[in-house]
Amino acid sequence: MKYVLDVHTHTIISGHAYSTLLENAKYASEIGLQLLGTTEHGPSMPGAPHEWYFGNYKVLPRELYGVTMLYGCEANIIDYEGNLDLPVNIQENLDIMIASIHEPIMKANKNPDLNTSALLKVMDNPNVHILGHCGNPKFPIHEEEIVKKAKEKNILIEINNSSLVSSRIGSEKNCSRIANLCKEHGVKIILNSDSHFAYRIAGFDAAIEMLNEVDMPEDLIINKSKEEFLDFLRSKGKKL
Template sequence: MKYVLDMHTHTIASGHAYTTILENAKHASEIGLQLLGTTDHAPSMPGAPHEWYFGNLKVMPRELYGVTMLYGCEANIIDYEGNIDLPVEIQEKLDIMIASMHEPVMESNENRDLNTSAFLKAMENPNVHIIGHSGNPRFPIYEEELVKKAKEKNILLEINNSSFTRSRVGSDKTCTKIAQLCKEYGTKIILNSDAHSCFHIGVFDAAVKILKQIDMPEELIINRSKTEFLNFLKEKGKQI
């Protein structure tokens, strides 16, 4: 299966990534992607840009090198009430928003109730489209609750390739369980690279390997169709 979109990529604006929006878009074009999300880290992460950066993404063109661009953010869940670190008025302007938990912002812990609560409450936010790398073993959760809530709220659960290859080692067990539950409940997932340089954009090999092991239905993987993804955003109130 040819996957045509990657919605979780970073630029030098994130502070610990190494290529620009233009370099990312050019590489995406060269490897045949049709849709690219640029989602730099929100302000609570060390080295991340000010909120004005996200408020001003409107100046960027919709098409770069023949690739349709979506401009958004990987927002940080900052507490167990599911709050995130961007003002609502900026959230509403973004094409796409991922909500994730990161150790520099939230202290890792073994309390599955608290971690699950943070994700579930973040999913009450109508501006959240994707839950990022929820398989992180530093924030254990109740996977079934997450999958059921994502189905209810029409939110995509990310299977993050970087979690298996460069960061969050040990995510494979939880991610496999999440994927199995998504298969059971019919909850849609999204494969994302979490690229911090252009050379990792569109690389999903490790994530695909896990999905093949559980015989994941292709119709639950939204990366297969640009039209399907844009229709998903339309259902969420976004006109691209």
């Protein structure tokens, strides 16, 4: 199966990534990607852009090098009430928003009740489309509660390739359990690279290997169709 979109990528604007927006778009075009999302870290992450950066996305073109572009944010969950680090008026104008727990914004802990509360509450935010890398072992959760709420709220669960190869060591077992629960409950997932360098875009090998091991049905993986993903965003009120 050819996957045609990657909507969790970063540029130098995130502060610890290494490629520009144009470099990312050009590489996406070269590898035949149809849809690319740029989702910079929210402003509470050290080195991340000011909220004005996200408010000025309107100056950017919808297409670069033949690739349809989506402009969004990987917003930081900042407390156990599920609040995010962008004003609501800016959230509403993004094409796409991923909600994630990160250090150092949240202190790592071993209390799944607290972490589950943060994720359950952030999913009540109508501007959240994807739950980012929720298999991080530094923030254990009650996985089935999260998967069931994602189904209720029509939110995609991310399988983050970077978590499996470099960024969040020890995520494999958690991500595998989450994937199995998504399969059991019929919850759609999205493969994302979490690329911080252009050549990592659409690098899904570790995630695909894990999904093959759990025999994930292809119809639950939204990356196979640009139109299916755009229709998902339209169902959330986006005019794309």
